Amino acid sequence: MTATGTSFELIATDGEARRGRLTTAHGDINTPAFMPVGTAGTVKAMMPEDVAATGAEIILGNTYHLMLRPTAERVAKLGGLHRFMNWPKPILTDSGGYQVFSLSKRRTISEEGVIFQSHIDGAKIELTPERSIEIQNFLGSNITMVLDECTEWPITEKDARKSMELSMRWAARCKEAFEARPGYGLFGIVQGSMYRELRHESAAKLIETGFDGYAVGGLAIGESQDVMFEVLDYTVPSLPQERPHYLMGVGKPGDIVGAVQRGIDMFDCVIPTRSGRTGQAFVRGGSLNLRNAKHTEDGRPLDAACTCRVCTNYSRAYLHHLIKAGEMLAGMLLTLHNLHYYQALMSGMRNAIESGMLNNFVATFDSEQENGAVVSETI
Amino acid sequence: MTATGTSFELIATDGEARRGRLTTAHGDINTPAFMPVGTAGTVKAMMPEDVAATGAEIILGNTYHLMLRPTAERVAKLGGLHRFMNWPKPILTDSGGYQVFSLSKRRTISEEGVIFQSHIDGAKIELTPERSIEIQNFLGSNITMVLDECTEWPITEKDARKSMELSMRWAARCKEAFEARPGYGLFGIVQGSMYRELRHESAAKLIETGFDGYAVGGLAIGESQDVMFEVLDYTVPSLPQERPHYLMGVGKPGDIVGAVQRGIDMFDCVIPTRSGRTGQAFVRGGSLNLRNAKHTEDGRPLDAACTCRVCTNYSRAYLHHLIKAGEMLAGMLLTLHNLHYYQALMSGMRNAIESGMLNNFVATFDSEQENGAVVSETI
Numbered sequence: 001m002t003a004t005g006t007s008f009e010l011i012a013t014d015g016e017a018r019r020g021r022l023t024t025a026h027g028d029i030n031t032p033a034f035m036p037v038g039t040a041g042t043v044k045a046m047m048p049e050d051v052a053a054t055g056a057e058i059i060l061g062n063t064y065h066l067m068l069r070p071t072a073e074r075v076a077k078l079g080g081l082h083r084f085m086n087w088p089k090p091i092l093t094d095s096g097g098y099q100v101f102s103l104s105k106r107r108t109i110s111e112e113g114v115i116f117q118s119h120i121d122g123a124k125i126e127l128t129p130e131r132s133i134e135i136q137n138f139l140g141s142n143i144t145m146v147l148d149e150c151t152e153w154p155i156t157e158k159d160a161r162k163s164m165e166l167s168m169r170w171a172a173r174c175k176e177a178f179e180a181r182p183g184y185g186l187f188g189i190v191q192g193s194m195y196r197e198l199r200h201e202s203a204a205k206l207i208e209t210g211f212d213g214y215a216v217g218g219l220a221i222g223e224s225q226d227v228m229f230e231v232l233d234y235t236v237p238s239l240p241q242e243r244p245h246y247l248m249g250v251g252k253p254g255d256i257v258g259a260v261q262r263g264i265d266m267f268d269c270v271i272p273t274r275s276g277r278t279g280q281a282f283v284r285g286g287s288l289n290l291r292n293a294k295h296t297e298d299g300r301p302l303d304a305a306c307t308c309r310v311c312t313n314y315s316r317a318y319l320h321h322l323i324k325a326g327e328m329l330a331g332m333l334l335t336l337h338n339l340h341y342y343q344a345l346m347s348g349m350r351n352a353i354e355s356g357m358l359n360n361f362v363a364t365f366d367s368e369q370e371n372g373a374v375v376s377e378t379i
Numbered sequence: 380m381t382a383t384g385t386s387f388e389l390i391a392t393d394g395e396a397r398r399g400r401l402t403t404a405h406g407d408i409n410t411p412a413f414m415p416v417g418t419a420g421t422v423k424a425m426m427p428e429d430v431a432a433t434g435a436e437i438i439l440g441n442t443y444h445l446m447l448r449p450t451a452e453r454v455a456k457l458g459g460l461h462r463f464m465n466w467p468k469p470i471l472t473d474s475g476g477y478q479v480f481s482l483s484k485r486r487t488i489s490e491e492g493v494i495f496q497s498h499i500d501g502a503k504i505e506l507t508p509e510r511s512i513e514i515q516n517f518l519g520s521n522i523t524m525v526l527d528e529c530t531e532w533p534i535t536e537k538d539a540r541k542s543m544e545l546s547m548r549w550a551a552r553c554k555e556a557f558e559a560r561p562g563y564g565l566f567g568i569v570q571g572s573m574y575r576e577l578r579h580e581s582a583a584k585l586i587e588t589g590f591d592g593y594a595v596g597g598l599a600i601g602e603s604q605d606v607m608f609e610v611l612d613y614t615v616p617s618l619p620q621e622r623p624h625y626l627m628g629v630g631k632p633g634d635i636v637g638a639v640q641r642g643i644d645m646f647d648c649v650i651p652t653r654s655g656r657t658g659q660a661f662v663r664g665g666s667l668n669l670r671n672a673k674h675t676e677d678g679r680p681l682d683a684a685c686t687c688r689v690c691t692n693y694s695r696a697y698l699h700h701l702i703k704a705g706e707m708l709a710g711m712l713l714t715l716h717n718l719h720y721y722q723a724l725m726s727g728m729r730n731a732i733e734s735g736m737l738n739n740f741v742a743t744f745d746s747e748q749e750n751g752a753v754v755s756e757t758i
Contacts, residue, residue, distance in 0.1 A: 040704040047711065070675070070700045078678050078696050086692040299457050313465040317457050321449045325419040328707055332426065
């Protein structure tokens with residue numbers, strides 16, 4: 001393996017779970033870590049200083065969105081993404097691949113890369129491994145992700161193999177194109193869908209190429225939590241233990257807890273932010289749907305034990321009122337609370353791992369989910 | 380005149396302009412003061428602590444909106460408006476009259492009051508002087524406004540007189556219904572449209588009844604700035620000098636500066652907040668329309684001399700990007716900047732009055748408006 005651009009220190013382990021610290025040019029990230037998603041150069045509905053105040057030490061930026069608007073070249077001209085969006089802490093950028101496959105129109109995949117139509121103006125755009133690395137470099141990303149093909153589920157093993165092998169060739173080209181420098185890292189992405197052998201082959205190929213961190217891709221695409229955990233059970237042990245493990249696009253609180261138990265160090269997901277904008281609040285034992293009329297006169301905070309600015313200052317009745325009145329503050333406050341909830345969950349797990357008490361932590365979490373006074377309210 | 384619920388101290392004068400301090404149960408307000416509008420229990424797109432950080436010492440709540448949703452009784456049950464919306468500083472509430480006349484459907488005015496249909500659900504609702512006072516009491520308002528009839532412009536003198544006389548009878552009924560207590564005041568509203576004699580009669584009637592403060596109503600309804608200033612020129616001198624003077628619903632920066640010169644102490648207006656949500660930023664010498672493509676690559680702050688969190692951290696290019704991407708943060712940041720601009724303007728005038736330099740301040744303001752590098756960009 002090559003010298004790392006980012007460095008990773010393992011501080012403690014508890015079973016398969018790990019307590020670590022990832023060091024980048026813009027600061028350290030304590031792991032297990034949750035990365036709020038800053039799609040288009042903003043964590044939606046949040047001031048960046050408020051994102052940091054929830055405990056977030058790193059956010060994710062979306063290459064696909066930023067390459068289309070305002071364009072990576074423009075961000076570079078304006079001083080890079082950290083400065084552009086006023087987020088001085090570490091940033092991880094995805095490769096653009098996932099959104100090309102989920103948002104764009106008329107995709108054509110070849111060995112060279114993918115040609116797609118912008119969902120904004122229909123412009124024809126090419127994204128190759130080399131171009132993805134170039135864009136992420138323009139953005140100034142601390143952690144660059146390799147371009148991979150995102151498969152759907154279900155998929156045959158044959159198709160999954162073909163796709164995985166293409167992604168591994170793209171990963172090697174990304175490594176070639178990436179300019180290593182201190183504090184800036186490149187992560188590979190294990191693919192292979194729900195097939196054990198493919199996952200192992202993929203991991204082996206990535207390790208041969210050598211990356212600063214290893215992500216598990218191709219999950220959270222509709223499979224059950226059991227299947228996701230099974231894939232992690234056989235995939236994570238095949239990753240280098242001295243490098244960070246990142247589970248992309250995950251997930252609900254219970255997904256994250258289970259993945260930490262299986263040796264995952266990093267997560268990103270739009271759930272806390274998107275849910276906040278649609279009226280859902282995560283609380284111990286489940287979630288609340290603040291659109292529900294039952295909250296109309298409820299003077300209680302979202303979660304009496306939560307220490308966030310929302311729970312210490314506002315009632316469920318007020319949040320319900322804001323939603324009914326169509327006020328932006330509803331999304332702002334619920335996003336803030338949800339991000340605080342996620343960061344408190346990660347902080348709780350980090351402490352539990354350090355003291356060898358993760359099983360207790362998880363038992364409490366599970367019993368709250370199963371028996372908690374709060375029933376999950378779907379939206 | 381009766382004993383005051385709120386107290387007002389005149390600290391300095393400079394020509395007709397006054398530097399004062401209004402004391403309420405929830406704190407002091409340094410005047411001249413600008414009150415951001417918190418329509419439905421939130422200053423739109425703002426965390427309340429961020430509103431306070433701009434320098435705002437009082438906000439305005441809209442009785443009409445709050446009586447319809449979540450209802451005044453519910454706000455009272457939840458601890459009053461200060462607690463409901465997490466704004467511990469003073470609150471002034473309007474009477475509901477203005478929005479009844481501008482937003483509701485099928486109004487019927489009688490001596491008793493006004494019956495209207497809610498713009499939300501069509502419900503038939505009665506608002507009388509007594510009910511308006513009761514609602515504002517439920518909300519816990521520090522400064523309660525009398526219910527008045529809002530006339531349109533132009534209007535004949537005969538119709539303006541009829542309306543003014545009704546408003547004066549309603550004002551007396553409001554005074555009767557208002558329960559005086561320390562730190563909570565009731566303000567009368569001078570009406571009479573653009574007719575000098577009516578304004579003087581209205582002021583005299585209000586003084587006879589006796590209020591803690593005197594507002595000038597019925598302006599900012601489409602008349603020119605010259606006409607507005609003319610009305611102030613003959614109306615403000617007829618108000619008690621030892622009580623605060625409040626110009627309702629005003630206005631643009633230049634309107635406020637001219638009104639302060641004419642002895643007005645308090646202002647409220649949706650312009651800084653509403654403009655912020657539609658992409659307009661107030662800056663020295665004019666305003667910027669951040670929707671304009673010319674800002675696409677402009678790395679400069681909105682106003683290089685502004686000390687707000689927006690100007691110290693973000694470029695015009697970033698704000699333009701947020702607007703194009705439809706991001707909530709655009710409205711959040713521009714509202715924050717605009718409120719800071721308004722509060723800095725008020726603070727500048729307070730300092731100028733204290734040092735007898737208001738004319739200099741206004742000359743600089745005017746020359747920036749006329750010759751500034753920044754041309755006003757309409758939206």
